[in-house]
Amino acid sequence: MALLRTLSGGLVALLLAAHMALAATDAPIAPEDDWSPVPACVFGMPESGDAVRNDNTGFVTEVLRAALASAGYDLIHRDIPYRRARDELAEGRIQCTLTAKGASDAEGQARSVIAACDLTVAYVLARGFSGLHDLAGQKVAHLYGYDFQQILPVKIRPQPTYDRTSAIHMLDRGHVRYVVGEETLLKDAVRKTGLPLTEFGFARFMSMDLVPVFAPTAEGFRLRDIFDRRMREMARSGELAAIYHRNGLPEERIRHILSLDRN
DSSP: OOOHHHHHHHHHHHHHOOOOHHHHHOOOOOOOOOOOOOOOOEOOOOBBBBOTTTSSSSSSHHHHHHHTTTTEEEEEEOOOHHHHHHHHHHHSSSSSSETTOOOOOOTOOSSSEEEEEEEEEEETTTTOOSSSSGGOOOOOOOOOOOOOGGGGGOOEEEEEOHHHHHHHHHTTSSSSEEEEEHHHHHHHHHHHHTTGGGEEEEEEEEEEEEEEOOOSHHHHHHHHHHHHHHHHHHHHHHHHHHHHHTTTTOHHHHHHHSSSSOO
């Protein structure tokens, strides 16, 4: 009898536990908080001086962030080589990069200029440089995979490099004849090598207006339209000039950017 009572008690406990488990299974699940992630625009671009820094700052990054924030987008910068950025943009894996205004990739290209830069040839003073015709047929290093051949009037032997100091060492040792890039970045690279800046020459050869180019997708075209609309608004309100001033752009450069057509 004692054994029977023990078995009966154990059976009751098992049945009670099973009933409670079923009740818990059937109980309505409390609704989760109504939360959705903030949409992000991924901006793929190599570090480019004060314009694009690898810590998610820089005046181009800041302008893009301000322009897209009104539509609820966050901006995430990815520091990747330019050629890779263009490939990922075409595939829709990133949403934005930069291009020269009027370049052939007009489909997702914004109207509003976000930056302007002066392209410069760096060379060893002892070897000289007298003009763009000197580049013809020469090995020319270009930084971060930028395709400068498409904007040069002469045919070069391009040598892509992804490290500024390596490009200057190649120039110093005669592995390339010239390096093309933005002057402040080139001079900074020389300083980082420890080589005397006075041994190098720098010749500006063209100015270029830069615009964002967005992915050829429905979202990309929407981001492009948001950007252009907000750039007009920020130019009128003074917000755009304030961002450029805060980042130390020269007054002449700011006036140039603001003077461009925003209709």
